Amino acid sequence: MTEIRPSTTPTGRSLGFERRVVVLAAVLAVLVGLALLLVGTGWFGSYRAQRPVADPILVQWLGENAQLALPVGIAAGLGLVVLGLWWVARALRPEPRPDVRLERGSEELTVTAPALTEAVRADAEQVTGVTRARVRMAGDERRPALRLTLSLQEGTNVRQVWEELDAKVLSRAREALGTDPLPTAICLELDRVPRRRVT
Numbered sequence: 001m002t003e004i005r006p007s008t009t010p011t012g013r014s015l016g017f018e019r020r021v022v023v024l025a026a027v028l029a030v031l032v033g034l035a036l037l038l039v040g041t042g043w044f045g046s047y048r049a050q051r052p053v054a055d056p057i058l059v060q061w062l063g064e065n066a067q068l069a070l071p072v073g074i075a076a077g078l079g080l081v082v083l084g085l086w087w088v089a090r091a092l093r094p095e096p097r098p099d100v101r102l103e104r105g106s107e108e109l110t111v112t113a114p115a116l117t118e119a120v121r122a123d124a125e126q127v128t129g130v131t132r133a134r135v136r137m138a139g140d141e142r143r144p145a146l147r148l149t150l151s152l153q154e155g156t157n158v159r160q161v162w163e164e165l166d167a168k169v170l171s172r173a174r175e176a177l178g179t180d181p182l183p184t185a186i187c188l189e190l191d192r193v194p195r196r197r198v199t
Contacts, residue, residue: 018091097137100144100177111177113137117146119176123169124148129156131191138185145183146173151191158188 062069097113117135124133132151139145174182
């Protein structure tokens with residue numbers, strides 16, 4: 001039996017990029033707000049604190065160079081709109097479910113994600129104590145991974161489920177894919193017990 005290690009496969013979709021962008025925007029907003037607060041309280045001199053927010057010199061320059069400033073402002077606005085739409089589309093895009101390409105000598109075979117997940121699901125539901133299984137592909141074509149959610153009957157021996165899952169289900173999947181490392185995130189949940197009516 002192979003050694004069981006904690007899975008590094010994420011149990012949910014990674015939001016690292018979105019978090020980094022939000023943190024960067026928050027840091028910039030805090031820095032700008034702090035700078036405006038310092039200017040407004042007179043830390044950089046009372047003259048700067050009493051000046052209007054829109055610098056008269058800048059307003060005068062924009063009025064004199066409207067033919068240049070207007071196209072630059074429109075282009076910047078359109079760029080921000082495109083960036084926002086791209087970000088929304090990226091955040092709402094469904095997570096990829098990669099197919100697995102197998103190469104045996106000169107022959108090549110592609111196993112689709114639905115076929116693989118259905119086979120793993122059918123095997124997982126044969127494990128003692130498992131009433132229902134849900135399987136999803138994760139990762140990418142070069143580094144496929146699995147996510148399993150297993151519903152267990154009340155009183156099921158979890159260690160036995162774990163051992164059967166590794167020996168019968170995951171080992172078969174690894175053998176079929178011809179890959180030894182197949183990262184798998186496993187979530188175990190207790191199946192709902194039907195309520196008994198008290199008379």
